[in-house]
Amino acid sequence: MADRDAPKTVNWGRETVAKIERQVARQPRGDATRRSILDAAEQVFADLGYAAARLEDVALSVGIRRPSIVYYFPNKQQLYDEVESGIFTAMHQFVMERMQGAVDPLDRLLALLDAWLDFLVARPTAARIIQRLIADLGPRGDNPVKFSETALRDIETVVDAGVKAGTFHPVSAMHILNGVAAGALFYVCNAGQLGTDRSYDPADPEGLKQFRTLLHTLARAAVLAG
Amino acid sequence: MADRDAPKTVNWGRETVAKIERQVARQPRGDATRRSILDAAEQVFADLGYAAARLEDVALSVGIRRPSIVYYFPNKQQLYDEVESGIFTAMHQFVMERMQGAVDPLDRLLALLDAWLDFLVARPTAARIIQRLIADLGPRGDNPVKFSETALRDIETVVDAGVKAGTFHPVSAMHILNGVAAGALFYVCNAGQLGTDRSYDPADPEGLKQFRTLLHTLARAAVLAG
DNA sequence: TAATATCTACCTTCACGTAGGTAGATTATC
DNA sequence: GATAATCTACCTACGTGAAGGTAGATATTA
Numbered sequence: 001m002a003d004r005d006a007p008k009t010v011n012w013g014r015e016t017v018a019k020i021e022r023q024v025a026r027q028p029r030g031d032a033t034r035r036s037i038l039d040a041a042e043q044v045f046a047d048l049g050y051a052a053a054r055l056e057d058v059a060l061s062v063g064i065r066r067p068s069i070v071y072y073f074p075n076k077q078q079l080y081d082e083v084e085s086g087i088f089t090a091m092h093q094f095v096m097e098r099m100q101g102a103v104d105p106l107d108r109l110l111a112l113l114d115a116w117l118d119f120l121v122a123r124p125t126a127a128r129i130i131q132r133l134i135a136d137l138g139p140r141g142d143n144p145v146k147f148s149e150t151a152l153r154d155i156e157t158v159v160d161a162g163v164k165a166g167t168f169h170p171v172s173a174m175h176i177l178n179g180v181a182a183g184a185l186f187y188v189c190n191a192g193q194l195g196t197d198r199s200y201d202p203a204d205p206e207g208l209k210q211f212r213t214l215l216h217t218l219a220r221a222a223v224l225a226g
Numbered sequence: 227m228a229d230r231d232a233p234k235t236v237n238w239g240r241e242t243v244a245k246i247e248r249q250v251a252r253q254p255r256g257d258a259t260r261r262s263i264l265d266a267a268e269q270v271f272a273d274l275g276y277a278a279a280r281l282e283d284v285a286l287s288v289g290i291r292r293p294s295i296v297y298y299f300p301n302k303q304q305l306y307d308e309v310e311s312g313i314f315t316a317m318h319q320f321v322m323e324r325m326q327g328a329v330d331p332l333d334r335l336l337a338l339l340d341a342w343l344d345f346l347v348a349r350p351t352a353a354r355i356i357q358r359l360i361a362d363l364g365p366r367g368d369n370p371v372k373f374s375e376t377a378l379r380d381i382e383t384v385v386d387a388g389v390k391a392g393t394f395h396p397v398s399a400m401h402i403l404n405g406v407a408a409g410a411l412f413y414v415c416n417a418g419q420l421g422t423d424r425s426y427d428p429a430d431p432e433g434l435k436q437f438r439t440l441l442h443t444l445a446r447a448a449v450l451a452g
Numbered sequence: 453t454a455a456t457a458t459c460t461a462c463c464t465t466c467a468c469g470t471a472g473g474t475a476g477a478t479t480a481t482c
Numbered sequence: 483g484a485t486a487a488t489c490t491a492c493c494t495a496c497g498t499g500a501a502g503g504t505a506g507a508t509a510t511t512a
Contacts, residue, residue: 029457030456033458046361048277049277049361049362050278051274051275051277052277054501055501055503056500056502064457064458064459065459065460066502066503067458067459067460067504068459070503071456071458072457074503075502075503076501076502076503128361129361131357131358131361132275132357132358132361134357134415134416134419135272135355135357135358135361135415148416148419148420149419149420149421152420171440174416174424174426175437175440177416178409178412178413178416179406179409179412179413179437179440179441179444180409182408182409182411183405183406183408183409185408186360186403186408187404187405189361190360190374190400190403192363193360193373193374194374194375194378194400195375198375198378200400210401211401211405214397214401214405214448217447217448218406218444220447221444221447221451222440222444225443225447259491259492280466280468290491290492290493291493291494292468293469293494294491294492294493296468296469296470297490300469301468302469
């Protein structure tokens with residue numbers, strides 16, 4: 001037992017060091033593969049969820065063998081964590097860019113909602129991963145960053161400012177998140193859920209425009225009325 | 227090979243017949259166990275999702291051994307299917323009861339939303355299972371009934387009637403589902419998602435009342451305005 | 453020729469499904 | 483109303499396959 005654990009620990013140590021070094025100075029070819037793995041993984045995790053997702057599928061989709069994934073990501077959990085945090089940061093950054101320039105609280109809120117909607121429509125895999133995330137009880141693995149927390153912070157800065165300025169009726173950011181922002185997620189996730197006759201393409205300009213208008217109406221009603 | 231398959235088939239045949247008979251006239255003790263298994267399974271499936279859920283956990287929670295579950299449910303999938311369809315029918319029935327008496331389209335819509343909210347608050351495991359369901363692409367297993375389809379039908383009867391009567395602005399039931407009804411689900415699922423400081427109890431009367439008011443406001447805005 | 457990148461082959465674990473057994477309750481038979 | 487036959491509601495033990503992880507060999511590129 002002990003003589004089998006010992007070399008393992010040493011190997012792990014070496015491997016970890018090697019990987020950390022690689023993260024600092026990586027070669028272009030490997031970098032592209034790494035990105036491909038992340039993209040493929042996002043698709044698979046979105047389709048099946050963490051537990052049902054198989055690394056085999058990810059590898060197949062990239063066009064490599066499964067153990068090659070381990071070369072870039074020590075294990076399934078860390079691959080998932082990186083997919084997830086990649087989504088968070090991309091979404092947050094996208095929101096920040098979209099809110100640039102808007103100063104009026106309502107304009108800022110609508111810009112925020114538009115940004116979410118557009119982001120999720122353009123990246124439906126992200127929508128489904130977030131959807132699953134919200135069904136979970138706590139954070140997955142050792143990744144302490146939760147989506148709703150990040151999202152709530154973004155919305156809070158906007159809503160609280162509006163309330164403080166007197167433009168908005170006193171309303172909690174949490175309620176806006178649950179009542180209004182949730183709609184953007186559902187709009188994307190539900191697209192294929194209805195029977196084939198009722199299915200719709202969330203990216204279809206006409207439908208998207210309609211739903212955006214509704215979201216705006218809801219947002220206005222939420223912050224301007226009681 | 228053949229001499230081993232033959233008795234197996236016969237045994238399966240007998241067992242299947244016995245199970246069908248049992249469904250007609252089941253013993254009280256077994257009935258209680260069956261219910262316990264369904265309840266425990268709903269909890270586990272809600273917490274972990276289908277793939278990560280282990281029958282071992284379900285059995286442990288009931289206080290029996292895993293193979294005893296197979297005595298009542300032929301396999302994991304069918305156990306899940308029964309949990310899921312149980313939720314659908316209970317929710318649908320609850321909605322129908324709550325809408326009894328209401329005749330005005332808006333009253334009926336608000337009663338529907340209230341019913342959803344109350345049902346999900348009282349049964350958060352159902353909320354999380356539905357939440358996961360919506361993240362999936364198609365239906366799970368061979369169960370062709372999808373939640374969103376059932377839910378949409380309920381909402382369609384109400385919304386379409388209101389539109390036809392001229393009480394409602396022309397609006398698609400799907401948009402009401404995505405924009406407004408989604409809020410009830412999020413309200414329940416998001417309760418434990420925010421940091422410990424921001425977590426809330428969805429069943430807390432004060433918070434629930436506030437959120438219900440918001441939902442009503444949103445519903446009104448959606449169907450009365452554009 | 454050294455590092456980077458990818459492979460083949462193997463090990464281990466884990467969870468489902470299946471076979472077969474048994475104590476106690478229930479029903480049939482004398 | 484005793485006893486034999488059967489059924490119910492569990493159990494233990496095992497087989498099996500799938501998936502993740504690991505070791506070490508091999509190809510590629512600078």
